[in-house]
Amino acid sequence: MENASSEDEGSLRDNSVDLNDGTLVDPHQLELEVTAQLAEPTTSATDPFSTSDEPKTNNTSPVEPFIGMEFESEEAAKLFYMAYASQVGFSVRISKSRRSRNDESIIMRRFVCSKEGFHLKKSGDLDEGKKKRKRATIREGCNAMIEVIQKYYGRWVVSKLVKEHTHIVEPPSRVRFVAPEEYAHADPYLGMEFSSHEAAQTFYYAYASRVGFDVRIRLSRRSTKDESFVMRRFVCTKEGFTPSEENGEDVAAGKKKRSRTPVREGCKAMFEVIRKDFDKWIVSKLVLDHTHELAIVPSKVHYIQSQSEVVVLSKAPGEQLGMLSTGAKPAAYDNNIPIWNERKSTQHFSFSIDDTQKLLGYFKRMNGENNTFSYAYRVDNNNCLTHAFWADVRARGSYYYFGDAVTIDMDFKADLNMLPFVMLTGVNHHFQSVLFGCALLVDQSEESFVWLLENWVTAMGAHHPGSLKTMLDEAISSAVSRVFPETRHRFCLNDMFSKCAKRLANIYSLYPSFEEEFKNAINTTESIEEFEFSWNSLLRNYDLGNNNWIQYLYNIREKWVPAFLKGTFTAEIVPDLKPESLREVLFKKYFNKKTPLPVFITLLDQAMIGWSERESLEDLASSFTKPILNFPSNLLKQVSEVYTRSVYNIFEREFVDSLGYYVEKIEDGLVGKFKVIKDYACASPCTSTARIVTYDFSDKRVRCSCGKFEECGILCRHILRVFLTVDVRTLPELYVLKRWTKDAKSGFVLDEVLRFNNLYRDAVRFAREGSSSDEVFNLAQQHLQLAYAEVMNIKQRYG
Numbered sequence: 001m002e003n004a005s006s007e008d009e010g011s012l013r014d015n016s017v018d019l020n021d022g023t024l025v026d027p028h029q030l031e032l033e034v035t036a037q038l039a040e041p042t043t044s045a046t047d048p049f050s051t052s053d054e055p056k057t058n059n060t061s062p063v064e065p066f067i068g069m070e071f072e073s074e075e076a077a078k079l080f081y082m083a084y085a086s087q088v089g090f091s092v093r094i095s096k097s098r099r100s101r102n103d104e105s106i107i108m109r110r111f112v113c114s115k116e117g118f119h120l121k122k123s124g125d126l127d128e129g130k131k132k133r134k135r136a137t138i139r140e141g142c143n144a145m146i147e148v149i150q151k152y153y154g155r156w157v158v159s160k161l162v163k164e165h166t167h168i169v170e171p172p173s174r175v176r177f178v179a180p181e182e183y184a185h186a187d188p189y190l191g192m193e194f195s196s197h198e199a200a201q202t203f204y205y206a207y208a209s210r211v212g213f214d215v216r217i218r219l220s221r222r223s224t225k226d227e228s229f230v231m232r233r234f235v236c237t238k239e240g241f242t243p244s245e246e247n248g249e250d251v252a253a254g255k256k257k258r259s260r261t262p263v264r265e266g267c268k269a270m271f272e273v274i275r276k277d278f279d280k281w282i283v284s285k286l287v288l289d290h291t292h293e294l295a296i297v298p299s300k301v302h303y304i305q306s307q308s309e310v311v312v313l314s315k316a317p318g319e320q321l322g323m324l325s326t327g328a329k330p331a332a333y334d335n336n337i338p339i340w341n342e343r344k345s346t347q348h349f350s351f352s353i354d355d356t357q358k359l360l361g362y363f364k365r366m367n368g369e370n371n372t373f374s375y376a377y378r379v380d381n382n383n384c385l386t387h388a389f390w391a392d393v394r395a396r397g398s399y400y401y402f403g404d405a406v407t408i409d410m411d412f413k414a415d416l417n418m419l420p421f422v423m424l425t426g427v428n429h430h431f432q433s434v435l436f437g438c439a440l441l442v443d444q445s446e447e448s449f450v451w452l453l454e455n456w457v458t459a460m461g462a463h464h465p466g467s468l469k470t471m472l473d474e475a476i477s478s479a480v481s482r483v484f485p486e487t488r489h490r491f492c493l494n495d496m497f498s499k500c501a502k503r504l505a506n507i508y509s510l511y512p513s514f515e516e517e518f519k520n521a522i523n524t525t526e527s528i529e530e531f532e533f534s535w536n537s538l539l540r541n542y543d544l545g546n547n548n549w550i551q552y553l554y555n556i557r558e559k560w561v562p563a564f565l566k567g568t569f570t571a572e573i574v575p576d577l578k579p580e581s582l583r584e585v586l587f588k589k590y591f592n593k594k595t596p597l598p599v600f601i602t603l604l605d606q607a608m609i610g611w612s613e614r615e616s617l618e619d620l621a622s623s624f625t626k627p628i629l630n631f632p633s634n635l636l637k638q639v640s641e642v643y644t645r646s647v648y649n650i651f652e653r654e655f656v657d658s659l660g661y662y663v664e665k666i667e668d669g670l671v672g673k674f675k676v677i678k679d680y681a682c683a684s685p686c687t688s689t690a691r692i693v694t695y696d697f698s699d700k701r702v703r704c705s706c707g708k709f710e711e712c713g714i715l716c717r718h719i720l721r722v723f724l725t726v727d728v729r730t731l732p733e734l735y736v737l738k739r740w741t742k743d744a745k746s747g748f749v750l751d752e753v754l755r756f757n758n759l760y761r762d763a764v765r766f767a768r769e770g771s772s773s774d775e776v777f778n779l780a781q782q783h784l785q786l787a788y789a790e791v792m793n794i795k796q797r798y799g
Contacts (some may be wrong), residue, residue, distance in 0.1 A: 065146055069158040074109050077148045077156050081111050089169040090114070095145065101592075104629050107150045110160075115142040115167055130313045142166045170749045188271055192283040197232045200273040200281050204234050212294035218270065230275045233285070238267040238292055248346070266474075267291045289548045291474070293502065350442055355386040355597040359440075362601055363390060370398065373460035378451070387448060389455045391437040394612055399460045400433040401745050403427045406465040406491075407573040408435060408476065410444075417593055420444065420599060424456060427571045429744040430618040435459070435608055449479035457483065467568050471495045472560075491560040493522075496553075503549045507542065514542055522561055524689070526705060531563040536769070568706040571714045571739075621645060622742050634729045635720075639736070647740040651714055658717035663725045671696050674725070676704075676718040691718040702734045713737035 065084060071077040078094075085092045091114035093399050098108035116140050147160035188207060194200040199218075208215045214237040233502075240266045241566060272285035351359075356379060363375040370393055407425050412418035422439040437456045441448050457464060467488045470476050472495055472555035480489045497519065508515050521534035537555065544550045558564040598672035622644040629636055636655060640648050667673035677690040692705040702723075703709075708716035715735055738744055770780025 001765070052790065065158060065161055065163075067158055067161050071148065071156040074106055074148065074150070074156050077146075077158075078111060083147050088143070090165060108147065110145060110147040110161075111144040113144040113165060113264060114138065115140045116145065116163075117141065140167050144390075160719065184792075186797075188283060188286055188288070190283055190286050192280045192296060194273065197229055197275070197281050197652065200271075200283075201232065201234065204271045208236075213269070213290060219272075231272065231284075233270060233272040235271075236267040236269040236290060238263065238265045238290070240264045241266055245454075265292050290601070346690065348382075351382055351385040351440075351597065353382065356383060358389060358598050360386060362598075364438075366392065367388075372454075376451075376455040385440065385514055385629045386442045387436060387451055388440040389452055389459075390439075391456070391459045394608070395435050395437050396426065396460060397745075398426065399436045399463075401439065402428050402434055402739060403436060403463065404466045404569055404739065405469070407469045408468070408471075410471055410473070410476075419593055419595065421600075422452065427513070428615060429644050429740050430615060430622070431573065431650075432615055432618070432646075433611065435611065437737055438604070444473075444475060446475040446478045450482055453479055453483040467570055469570070472499060477559075488565075489559060490565055490570075491556070493562070496560050500549075504547075507547075508542070511542060517541075523564050525561075526566075526689070526707075528563050531557075531561055565711075567710045569713065570711050571713070573714055574649075618644065619742075619745075626654075635731055636725070638730050642736055642741050644740065644742055644744075647714070654714065654717045655720050658721040658724070661717065661721045663721055666692075670686075670698055672726070674722050676721055692721045693718050697726070697728060700728070701734070709735065 063084065064082070065081065071080065082092050086240060092111050093108065093114050093116075095112040095116065096108070096110040099105065100107050111180065115138060118141055119139050141167050141769045143162050144165045145160065145162050146158060148156045149159045150156050186203070186207070188204065189718075194203065196652050205215055212275065216237050216239075217232065218235040219231070219233040220229060221229060223230050233766055267290050268287050270285065270287045271283065273281045274284045276282050351433055360377065362375070363373075366373040372393045373390070374396070375388070375390040377385060377389070379458060380386050402668060405426060409423040409425055412420050412422075420441050424436040424438075426434050426436055428434045437459065439452050439456075441452065451495065464484050464487050467490065468480055468484060469490050470480065470490055472491045477489065500518070501515075504518075506512075517538060521531065521538050525531040525534050539545050553560075625645070627640050627645055627648050629640060630652070632654070636652060639651055643651060661676050662679060664675045666675050672695050673695045674695065675690050678691055691703065695702045702719050704716050704718045705715050706718060708714065709719070715731070715738075766780065766784070769776070770784075771777055
């Protein structure tokens with residue numbers, strides 16, 4: 001969470017971050033990053049950023065900042081102050097920012113000495129018997145700072161400046177320039193040796209800069225003899241999880257606090273070196289795989305500062321910084337925002353109090369008009385929205401009829417500029433998208449998704465879905481297993497292939513045939529045995545036995561490989577036929593973070609009204625029109641009177657395709673077994689596989705090895721071809737799913753939902769009043785048990 005206070009020009013954001021949070025490290029260690037796209041870097045023979053490792057006397061006088069000093073950009077001001085700090089002898093961090101209320105752009109930055117402020121004491125006693133080394137205090141209340149603001153003409157001007165420090169500052173003995181290209185082909189490995197821990201640190205920063213992630217120091221250990229370092233551990237900045245702050249304990253009265261988006265995601269990537277024989281350092285622990293997507297890193301500079309030296313890490317030697325020399329002016333930056341920094345800035349998102357009040361007003365108004373409108377929400381310490389869920393009567397009715405297969409749509413994950421909008425959707429009897437509920441989740445943690453799913457299923461009358469499809473996401477996967485332990489959870493296959501294309505990009509480029517073989521091993525194998533054989537062949541042919549991503553995919557195969565999902569109803573009739581989505585219609589254009597929340601709600605309501613109207617039109621058309629029969633078939637005539645127009649067209653396509661198959665009876669008897677295979681003359685590699693169909697002549701039950709009916713509720717072409725062979729002229733009622741018929745929405749729907757919600761509200765009120773005292777509790781519990789026993793008796797009596 002970020003500290004903030006309201007001012008006339010915008011919102012003041014506190015970005016104060018302890019870069020060595022939770023670690024035992026050198027108090028002078030610092031790592032910051034800035035873009036290194038200098039317009040005209042100055043170079044000279046006395047350039048302090050030399051590629052030489054030899055110590056140099058730092059005899060140049062740094063350019064002194066002053067009130068009114070101007071810069072071309074905020075980044076130029078940051079680079080200047082970091083360079084100034086490197087020569088003077090202190091480290092820098094960003095303390096506060098202010099954003100414009102018009103477009104959320106940065107209009108003020110405050111940079112302070114890393115020893116500004118004081119550390120907060122952590123509560124909680126240590127476990128008995130455990131020793132804890134005292135951490136060096138790195139914040140001493142220093143007041144040194146520089147503040148720059150953006151003027152109306154676009155330039156940035158120093159508005160506040162404090163040069164004096166409350167602690168001793170000492171310039172480093174040398175400044176070393178290192179280009180990551182020196183390590184362009186070097187990857188870390190266990191046993192790798194370095195001459196010093198500084199050399200190991202420089203190497204790992206260069207590796208991280210090349211691969212696409214940021215690094216921080218997680219842990220250090222010192223010798224008990226001379227306090228020198230004996231171990232250093234470097235981790236990805238997304239390691240661990242962001243701790244939740246106490247409610248308002250560190251916020252001054254009357255100040256507003258804007259929620260901060262968590263930047264730690266539990267990444268395990270790490271690099272640990274230990275000292276051996278006093279003269280070399282060896283990599284003792286190493287984890288290379290990240291649990292998040294890596295970014296393409298543009299040119300940028302890392303400052304790694306210690307008591308004795310400053311290491312400047314840049315993408316190329318040509319990006320040397322000459323602005324530390326006497327008389328040099330701060331250089332201007334390219335106006336293009338780097339991809340890496342742009343993606344990180346979009347992580348910080350929260351709703352304002354005004355947005356929160358307007359959304360809650362909308363909820364109350366809708367509930368007042370119709371008490372079947374359900375909603376739930378959460379706010380942070382500043383009464384700003386963090387969680388919101390809502391579902392109207394249409395959503396609840398649709399779920400009653402078509403809630404056997406649910407998809408959680410989180411398209412915003414692919415574009416950080418979109419609103420954190422979550423949709424729970426399904427497919428109706430016209431193969432159109434229907435909405436089961438909506439949510440806004442600023443925090444996409446496991447607990448947030450648990451909160452969403454629990455409120456959603458309560459609004460839906462406590463009926464759990466049969467199957468649930470999501471993108472590959474650890475947080476939501478854990479939440480689904482907690483809330484819906486009996487629901488079949490599966491990952492979107494297209495999302496899995498998309499992630500594989502990124503994770504295995506080097507394999508795809510090296511082996512052009514790999515992608516096709518990989519997808520065939522997934523899509524064309526019908527049994528688990530076939531999949532295992534194809535998968536193992538793939539590993540052998542491309543030597544992928546030690547690939548961590550491939551191993552991870554195999555470990556979760558039961559949630560995404562079709563062979564393991566046989567028998568799971570998904571309502572996906574044709575793989576390449578997808579119902580309408582809001583993504584192309586509204587998401588990209590209107591559902592971004594610049595869209596005001598009231599406008600977003602209005603557009604969403606209009607879209608949902610459009611969905612409802614299209615469904616009503618199809619209901620009308622299916623009820624009063626009949627499709628034209630292209631073939632004189634009693635079976636087609638029967639289903640044309642039962643199925644909706646859209647589903648009939650799909651069924652007719654299967655019927656026509658069945659005519660191109662051959663049937664061979666391989667087992668005779670009361671239960672016959674048939675082999676169905678496509679005509680070899682027109683067969684393709686994907687359709688020439690033989691399917692086995694079993695048919696019970698006594699009760700007319702049929703089953704195909706392709707499992708299409710169990711998956712989507714429409715008979716496959718293989719079964720229809722066998723029906724023609726054994727002279728089945730009418731479709732058994734067992735194989736006509738009501739959810740695909742014209743009468744899919746017949747019968748009561750909201751009665752049970754309304755009864756459940758009314759009882760739920762009464763039960764909550766009963767529990768609140770019944771727990772007020774011991775006497776009231778005993779009486780309430782006694783009456784509740786009697787009432788429950790009577791309800792169960794009536795239920796058993798009347799069924």
